[in-house]
Amino acid sequence: MIVNCIFISACSEKKLITYDLKKAQNSNIDSSSYKVGNPYQVDDVWYYPSVNYKYKEIGIASWYGSNFNGKYTANGEVFDQNKVTAAHRTLPMPCYVHVTNLENGRSIVVRVNDRGPFSRDRIIDLSRRSAQLLDIEQSGMAKVKLKIMATESRDLALKLNTKKIDNKQLTFQQQQKKSIKSNQIFIQIATLKDLNNANKVNASLSLIGKTKIIRISTKSGNMFRVHIGPLFNLNIAYTTLKKIITLGYSDAKLIMN
DSSP states (O other): OOOEEEEETTEEEEEEEEEEHHHHEEEEEOOOBBOOOOOOEETTTEOOOOOTTOEEEEEEEEEEEETTSBBBTTSSBBBTTTSSSEOSSSOBSEEEEEEETTOOOOEEEEEEEEEEOOOOTOOOEEHHHHHTTTTTTTTOOOOEEEOOOOOHHHHHHHHHHHHHHHHHHHHHHHHHOOOOOTTEEEEEEEEEEEHHHHHHHHTTTTTSEEEEEEEETTTTEEEEEEEEESSSHHHHHHHHHHHHHHTOOOOEEEEEO
16 A cells, blocks of 8 residues: 655644545546647647656645536546545546645645636646645645656556557457458557647657657637557557557547548
């Protein structure tokens, strides 16, 4: 069992309180899906989600609660304001982040499962329970230090991605009614509106395999799909798909041409 320690300053002394991270690890995991996501825009500002296991930052934390309770989070979970979770603009979902309230010394681990906050002066939005544990429910905001828990976040990503790949493999096999030729198997990595973003994705994966960008016309304008392939057989295709999803492209899927 992984245990996170919360240090509380009381006058000149610090008392040690143990917080069971296992509850945070298991809560809603069955309904959770691993997602990094494509670049997105909110109020004329672009955000670029990515997998960054070296992430750390100091800034202002806020919290959200009853107005969102019971609604879906950005990675498909049902938001519960009484769980120890949080929203972040760019980190993979879910992942674990160590949060320290620099104003009182309290420290907890939260599970990121949502997007936000979109006020530029804040770096994380906590659930109400997380805010209570950090003693910022009343004040509403506090200066905090964030640091991703790399090992635990990698383990969680691997667990969810393995499940996702297994499901995709089964679905793909069930859909194929004809023999697969070696030049028919591709991986569709992403579909993007912006050609510059498509070029970035294309360049970032060029070492994994032969990539290309395909332009398609839609009612809302041109879209750009990034593909890798052709792949020689299903075993190679699934191995490549696993690498791509682990890099953060959770919507990648096998396709036939």
